[in-house]
Amino acid sequence: MATRNDxxxxxxxxxxxxxxxxxxSSKVTDETRERVLDVIKQLNYVPNVIARSLRTKFSYTIxxxxxxxxxxxxxxxxxxxxxxxxxxGYAALIYQYDDDPKNMTRLLERNVDGIxxxxxxxxxxxxxxxxxxxxxxxxxxxxxxxxxxxALRFDFxxxxxxxxxxxxEKGHRNIGLIARGTRKYQDIHAGYVKACKELDIxxxxxxxxxxxxNKFIVESGSSAMSExxxxxxxxxxxxxxxxxxxxxxxxxxxxxxxxVPDDISIVGFDDLLISAYTTPPLTTIKxxxxxxxxxxxxxxxxxxxxNSMPVQDLKGTIVERGSVKTLNTK
Amino acid sequence: MATRNDxxxxxxxxxxxxxxxxxxSSKVTDETRERVLDVIKQLNYVPNVIARSLRTKFSYTIxxxxxxxxxxxxxxxxxxxxxxxxxxGYAALIYQYDDDPKNMTRLLERNVDGIxxxxxxxxxxxxxxxxxxxxxxxxxxxxxxxxxxxALRFDFxxxxxxxxxxxxEKGHRNIGLIARGTRKYQDIHAGYVKACKELDIxxxxxxxxxxxxNKFIVESGSSAMSExxxxxxxxxxxxxxxxxxxxxxxxxxxxxxxxVPDDISIVGFDDLLISAYTTPPLTTIKxxxxxxxxxxxxxxxxxxxxNSMPVQDLKGTIVERGSVKTLNTK
DNA sequence: CTGAAAGCGCTTACAG
DNA sequence: CTGAAAGCGCTTACAG
Numbered sequence: 270m271a272t273r274n275d276x277x278x279x280x281x282x283x284x285x286x287x288x289x290x291x292x293x294s295s296k297v298t299d300e301t302r303e304r305v306l307d308v309i310k311q312l313n314y315v316p317n318v319i320a321r322s323l324r325t326k327f328s329y330t331i332x333x334x335x336x337x338x339x340x341x342x343x344x345x346x347x348x349x350x351x352x353x354x355x356x357x358g359y360a361a362l363i364y365q366y367d368d369d370p371k372n373m374t375r376l377l378e379r380n381v382d383g384i385x386x387x388x389x390x391x392x393x394x395x396x397x398x399x400x401x402x403x404x405x406x407x408x409x410x411x412x413x414x415x416x417x418x419x420a421l422r423f424d425f426x427x428x429x430x431x432x433x434x435x436x437x438e439k440g441h442r443n444i445g446l447i448a449r450g451t452r453k454y455q456d457i458h459a460g461y462v463k464a465c466k467e468l469d470i471x472x473x474x475x476x477x478x479x480x481x482x483n484k485f486i487v488e489s490g491s492s493a494m495s496e497x498x499x500x501x502x503x504x505x506x507x508x509x510x511x512x513x514x515x516x517x518x519x520x521x522x523x524x525x526x527x528x529v530p531d532d533i534s535i536v537g538f539d540d541l542l543i544s545a546y547t548t549p550p551l552t553t554i555k556x557x558x559x560x561x562x563x564x565x566x567x568x569x570x571x572x573x574x575x576n577s578m579p580v581q582d583l584k585g586t587i588v589e590r591g592s593v594k595t596l597n598t599k
Numbered sequence: 600m601a602t603r604n605d606x607x608x609x610x611x612x613x614x615x616x617x618x619x620x621x622x623x624s625s626k627v628t629d630e631t632r633e634r635v636l637d638v639i640k641q642l643n644y645v646p647n648v649i650a651r652s653l654r655t656k657f658s659y660t661i662x663x664x665x666x667x668x669x670x671x672x673x674x675x676x677x678x679x680x681x682x683x684x685x686x687x688g689y690a691a692l693i694y695q696y697d698d699d700p701k702n703m704t705r706l707l708e709r710n711v712d713g714i715x716x717x718x719x720x721x722x723x724x725x726x727x728x729x730x731x732x733x734x735x736x737x738x739x740x741x742x743x744x745x746x747x748x749x750a751l752r753f754d755f756x757x758x759x760x761x762x763x764x765x766x767x768e769k770g771h772r773n774i775g776l777i778a779r780g781t782r783k784y785q786d787i788h789a790g791y792v793k794a795c796k797e798l799d800i801x802x803x804x805x806x807x808x809x810x811x812x813n814k815f816i817v818e819s820g821s822s823a824m825s826e827x828x829x830x831x832x833x834x835x836x837x838x839x840x841x842x843x844x845x846x847x848x849x850x851x852x853x854x855x856x857x858x859v860p861d862d863i864s865i866v867g868f869d870d871l872l873i874s875a876y877t878t879p880p881l882t883t884i885k886x887x888x889x890x891x892x893x894x895x896x897x898x899x900x901x902x903x904x905x906n907s908m909p910v911q912d913l914k915g916t917i918v919e920r921g922s923v924k925t926l927n928t929k
Numbered sequence: 930c931t932g933a934a935a936g937c938g939c940t941t942a943c944a945g
Numbered sequence: 946c947t948g949a950a951a952g953c954g955c956t957t958a959c960a961g
Contacts, residue, residue, distance in 0.1 A: 284938090288939070316938085371685075379658075614954090619956095
C-alpha cells in the first residue's frame, strides 16, 4: 500500500499538501492539486482511515449493535442504516454484542463514532459507552426517557391496542397474546390490557404466553403458541409481539393440525420482508424498518457532527394480508 | 478516556512498561506489574486498538462481507465466525458490500486483518484486496481453484445429485429446479443434469427456472416457482438451490392453491434455523452454517498468524422433514 | 527489568 | 498557497 509519504515524494510536495488535497481543503493551487491527484491515481493510494482517526478522533464508522443477527428485523434495519451511512461517507457495520460487556469493550476500543441499537442497554453498558464518549442512538425504544441517547421511539402500547381493535372489528372476542416476559407490564401488553378494558373483553392471564429468550425467536414463538393451544382456551386469534414470533406461531398451529386463518387467526408486528411470503401471508403492523434505519442513522450522524441528539416518535399502520379470519358475530 | 500516558504517570513508570504489562510481556517485575494493573483498574483504562494497529499492522478485527444481510444463511454463518473470533481475541463484524467497489475500499481503509465471504469476488475486488494485502477466506465456494485465498469448499454438484436421487427413491420422476442463472452450468444444476442422465429421467430445460437477483431471495424463489407452475409441466417435486429460495417456492405454491407436499414436493438446501418452522417443515441438505463459520474463521486467523492458507472440502447430509411426499410408483 | 527514542500514517496550527 | 513540526496512542529494538 502506498502511503501519503510516497505520494508526497513523487509529487514533489509536502505531506501536508497531500493531506490538503485529499481532504478537499481549498488552499491549494489547481496545478499542485492536479499533480498530487495524478500521483494518487498512479500509486493507487488509499488514505489510511485508521491513522486519520487517531489524529482527528473520528473514524467515520458507525456500528449497529445487535444480540441476535439471525432476526431479520435487524437485517432490514441495517440495510437502511448502511445506505444512509454510505451517503455521508461513513461505513456501517453490524456487531454482535451477545449481552457480554467484554464484547462491548472490544467494539469501543475500535473507536466507532456512534452506536445504533434496538436493545435496551443495561446500566453497565450505558456507563461503558458514556465513558468512551460514544453516542448511542436507540431505534424502536418505547416512549420512556432516553437519557443522553437519541431515539426513534415507537408506541408499542398503541400498536397493541390498534391490533386488538382491528381483531375486535373482525369479530374476535377471545384473543391470545404472545410477548416478551421481561417487559411484562409494558408495551404491547399494556395496549392489550387497555383494549380489553375498553372493548369489554374479560382479561385473562391465561390468554397470555410469555417467552424469554434472545436466542432463535421463531422457536420461542412456536413454543409459546403450543403452550397457548395446550391450554384449550377457545382462542380465535393470537397477537404476536413481532412477525418473527408469528412465524413460529404459524408453525406451531400447523403442527397442531390447525389451519390459519380458518381455525385460528394470527397477527404479527413489524412487517418483515418475509411476512408477505409466509403460509398464509401475515397480517401485521408495518414499522418501516428500512426507513427507520435511514432516519436513525441520519440523526446519529448529525449528532456526531455537532448537533444535539434528537428523539422522535413513530407510528405504525396495519397491513392486511391472509392470516385473519372475519368471524360472523351476528 | 484515560490513555497509556495517564497510566504511566500515575504508576510512576514509562509508557513502555505499561505496554509491556498490557501485552503480557514477561520482562516486568511482579511488583511493577501489580502497580500498573492497579492504576489501569483505577483509571478504567482501555488500550486503544486503533493506535496499536497503526503500529503493529494488526487490528485484530475480521470482517464478514455479504451482499444481502437479509439472507439468514449469512447470519448463521456469522454467529459461528463471531464466536470463534472472540475466542481468539478478535472482533468480527458483518459488512455489506453491495457489489460496489467503493464499499470494499471503505472497508479496506479500516485495516481489517482478514475477510470472510460467501460471495465470489469479481476481478477488481480480488485485486483490491490483494493490493491492500488483506487475506480472503471463502466459505461455500465450489471446488474450483481459489487462488491465493483459503476456502471451505462445498460440492454443490454432488449435493444436487444426492437430492435428485433422494427424490427419485421417493418415486418422483418429473422434477423441477430453481437455481441461480449466473451459475447456469455449474453446481447444483450440474448435479441435476448428472442425476437425470444416470436415473434415465429425460432432461428438459423447461423444468428449470433460473433467477438472477441478489435482492430479496425469497421473492426470487417465489417468482421462479410461479413461473415453473405456470408452465404446466406436471412436475411432482422441485429442488431449490437454497432454503431461503424454498421458502419463496412454498409461498408461491400456497398462492397457487397447492398443498405441500400433497400436491407438490419442495426441497431446499442449507438447513436454516427457520427451515424447521416453515409450513410444512422443509426437507433439505444440511450444511452446518454455524460450524462452517467457526471453522472458516479459525483457518483465517491461523493464516493471519503466519500459517499457510488452507482449503478444505465439505459434504452435506439430507435431513428429512415434511415437504416431500412419497409417491406410489408401483 | 526498565526507559528514551523513533516511528506507524495521518492532520493542523503556525510561520512564511 | 505551502512546508516544517508537533502530536494522536501505541510498540519495540536499543541501551543500560
